[in-house]
Amino acid sequence: MTKNVYTVGQVNAYIKNMFTQDFMMNRIYVKGEVSNCKYHTSGHIYFTLKDETGALQAVLFAGNRKGLAFSMKDGDNVIVLGAVSVYERDGKYQLYAKEIILDGAGLLYQRFEALKQELEEMGMFAPEYKQPIPRYITTLGIVTAPTGAAIRDIQNISRRRNPYVQAILYPAQVQGEGAAASIINGIHALERLGVDVMIVGRGGGSIEDLWAFNEEAVARAIFECSVPVISAVGHETDTTIADYVADLRAPTPSAAAELAVYDIRELQGQLLTMRMELNRRMSDKLERCQEQTRQFQRNFKLLAPANRINEKRQMAADMADKLQSLLQQHLIAAKHELELYAGKLDALSPARKMSQGYAFIADGTGKGIRSVENLRQGDNLDIHLGDGKVRAQVCEIVKNPITDKIASAQDEE
Amino acid sequence: MGKNENQQASLEEIFQELSLIIEKMQEREVTLEESFSLYEQGIHKLKLCNDKIDSVEKKMLLLNQQGELEAFDE
Structure with missing residues (x-):
């Protein structure tokens, strides 16, 4: 009886060793519902993963907190990547978590991140590949569902801004099986048709709903499209791979329509302004020329021979006046002298x-x-x-x- | 500039040309003859702009699987 007796420590160490030896246990994905989630002041998070059949203690140490990108709470369905090992002090095994992601969405999110990184490294998001969006378009292509808010919003805004732009819809399946292929077909069909710009998108939804816009094939179709593409997927906060690869990202379908379709009234206003400016500049020029002509006319008039003759005439008249007056003066002087002499003579008169x-x-x-x-x-x-x-x-x-x-x-x- | 070139120019390009013409007309050194020719060009370009705006209201079209266009009924 006393022969094979082991200490608690020996047993726990032995069991712990068994877990450590097991490569499955060293790196395992476990999914379950979170309960008893406790954020410790030390930064560690203690929680229990459970399903209908049982529970598994788990801990995420503060050092691994970057493995958790959302705020985990009781009731969350999560997938935990970690190692199962033994906590010898309590004689309990538990899951030491390294990464925790939300189940479903989480996986998609991971795929999203991976694809995003891959395409980014290939340079598909690079600004030098972005085609400019033409300002004045005549045809607008739209790849979206024929029903729903997105197409209605685009149609309303496009019509309000410029009813003369021809909108062409490719009715695409935007979610579920075959959505990606449908969207790609739409992009190709409208490209062949030769629209001026294309809106590719859909209204808001869950990440699963929007998933087609995160498919690599869709991203490539947008990237390779010779027609400039404006992406408009979901709401402002939803960002898809399509948004990164598109030539321009619109936060919503309505915004995409605003960006794609120019305001006709604005353009007509501009045209009017230019017409008025042109007229103003022309009449300015004419006026300047007329003023110049008038000035030259005045100058010529002054220099004209007739004017010169008049000038001479005036001069002659002036001189005649002067002579006259001088003569007058002389006469008066002579008369005075005469009177003087007459006076003297009178005094000496023989009479x-x-x-x-x-x-x-x-x-x-x-x-x-x-x-x-x-x-x-x-x-x-x-x-x-x-x-x-x-x-x-x-x-x-x-x-x-x-x-x-x-x-x-x-x-x- | 040939007429053909003008037909193919985008509204942006015509706008740019118009701005240049207007700017040029402001210069004092430009002769009256040049002004007239610039003005003529300007008016012509404005007309081109207006021609480019195909001012017929359009209904949205739907591109079907056969690659044909049909009216899109909301």
Whole structure:
């Protein structure tokens, strides 16, 4: 009885070793429902995985917290990747978790991440492959379900913004078996038809519903499409591989329509503005030219020969005026002088003297007689007095001897 | 520029050309003759723009499995 006795420690160590040796136990996916989930202050998370048949203790150590991308709570169906081993202190085996993902969605999410990484590494999301979305389109291709909110939203917005754009719908199956193939067919068909831009998408849904847009084949079809593709999958928060690979990502189908279809009223406004600008610039130019012409006209007028003649005429007239006035001045001056002399003359007038008994004697010709020398007996004389004249005849000439001497002396000088 | 080229130009390109024309018309050195020709070009381009906008309302079409287009009834 006492022969084969082992300590608790020995047994627990032995059992622990069994688990460690088992490669299955070292890396195992376990799925179940979370219960008793406790977030310890140390950062470890203790929880129990259970199903209808039983329960399994589990722990996620703080060091492995990056393996949990969501906030796990009781009732979550999860898949836990970890190792089953023994906790010797309590003599219990438990699951040491490394990664925990939500069941279903979680797996898809992993596939999504893996594909995303793969395509990204291949450069399929690179901006240099993105085709520009043409601003003014005439045809819009749409790959989506013929029923549902997405097509209605796109149609409404497209019609409101520009009813002249031809929308062509490829009615695609957007979820379930065969969805990816249907979407790819749609992309190819519209590409062949030659639309200007294409919206590929659907309304919101669960990750399973949106899954077709995470398929590699769909991503490749979008990537290789020669027509620019706008992706519009689900709501703003849903991002699919199609969104990454599309030339432009729209958060919703409505937004995709806004991005694809230009506003016709805006364009017409722009055209009007340009027309007005063109007219304004032209009339500006004309006005400038007219103003210039007018200015030249004025200048030419000033320089015209007729204008020059007038100028000369004016000059002549001015000079005539000047001459006239100068002449006038001279006349006035002369008149003054004359008056002056007249005054002086008046003072010396023989008439005055004549009134005092003197007379002026002239010969027949009116010439004044100053000497007896030129007179002969019988000559006619006029004797001028202050109030008339007397006609006389020389009777006798008596020469004054002294006067003669003086006169002859004067003559000698 | 040939007429053919204009027909194929996109609205964006025509818009760009229009902007250039308008800009050029503002320059003082441009002669009146040039202005007239620029204006003429501008009006012509505006007309092209309007021609490009096929202003007929369109109903959405549906591309069926046979690759034929048919009216899409909501």
